[in-house]
Amino acid sequence: MASLELKNVVKRYKSQTVLDNLSLTVADGETLVLFGPSGAGKTVLLRLVAGVIDPDEGRIFIGGEDMTDVDAEFRGVGMAFQNFALFPHMSAFDNIATPLEAKRSSPSAIKAGVESVAKLLKIAHVLSHKPRALSNGQKQRTALARALVGSPPLLLLDDPLRNVDAKLRFEMRLELPRLLADRGATVVYVTQDYKEAMALGDRIAVMSQGVIRQLGTPEQIYREPASIEIARLFGDPTINLLDVKPARDARGVYVGLSNVQVHLDEAPETAIGRDCVIGLRPEALHFAEDNEPGAIPVTVEAETPLNEKIVTLVRTVRGREILVSRPAGAPGRSEGKAHIAVDGKSALLFDQASGERIGAKNVVKLRNGEAA
Helix, strand or coil, X not given: CCCEEXXXXXXXXXXXXXXXXXXXXXXXXXXXXXXXXXXXXXXXXHHHHHCCCCCCXXXXXXXXXECCCCCXXXXXXXXXXXXXXXXXXXXXXXXXXXXXXXXXXXXXXXXXXXXXXXXXXXXXXXXXXXXXHCCHHHHHHHHHHHHHXXXXXXXXXECCCCCCCHHHHHHHHXXXXXXXXXXXXXXXXXXXXXXXXXXXXXXXXXXXXXXXEEEECHHHHHHCCCEHHHHHHCCCCCCEEEXXXXXEECCEEEEEECCEEEECCCCCHHHCCCCEEEXXXXXXXXXXXXXXXXXXXXXXXXXXXXXXXXXXXXXXXXXXXXXXXXXXXXXXXXXXXXXXXXXXXXXXXXXXXXXXXXXXXXXXXXXXXXXX
């Protein structure tokens, strides 16, 4: 087994608390993505698990065994660091081979293992080169290959595609899940790219200021963000956020947008009469005819084609800007007066003061690392 459990882990640097009473469990064979802005504590968490640094408080269990005081080389962990950490005097082949040599594998097994993972990561042609002759992307893939080649039961990956070019990054998003599944490893993967997080993670832990703010599947995080802060982190173009005060009539709960009553399906009753922020994903909006129920009058300000989709900036009667996204080729207005409509099931309501989502369901939300 290679399950991972952190219990009430605290890490401080002088007066700064980097990880604040953080608890987390990763199941055997699961890929958990740590996602959040720079400085959230993601890399520090990986280094604690790897044994590179020690926690000030709390315990770390790997495969059910307490590894808090066990040296890094005895934890059975593979790690690809963000800063490569390659031996400069060794070729890419020898760098990748170090975990296999530590296991005293045969020369033929080492050669086969290195060449196999190098082919997958498209660096077979630079195996004889030393790090100084490699591009940053090649160095990153060499470090990733070294972490993968020994098939460790627990794999820690610190933004391993950060310096890879866009084409290869896209390809690796498709290849890595299969690669990791084939090896059967438990994976903790750090990234600041929300698309990468959603493509690779069985679950995503959203971190901020040393605390896990939300933990859930990619779909949960995107469709049911626990707060405005998290909603902003996922989606391109970003979510529309507008101040509203929900009310109720015979048809149900509604909000006013451009002097139009827009009814929201399944809106929580607790939102009625409160100062709220409505969150509208650009793809949850569409251009509509003026006689469509809930059609909102707007003025089209600008249109940006983005290959597979078109993003339109519109302005409401009250002067509020809204982004509308539609698939390329779908009908829409590029200028002048228009109307848009809201998918009421996709609308999100947040408390204006706290930023927390109102009526959150099926979301594992953590406060100081523990279930709230």
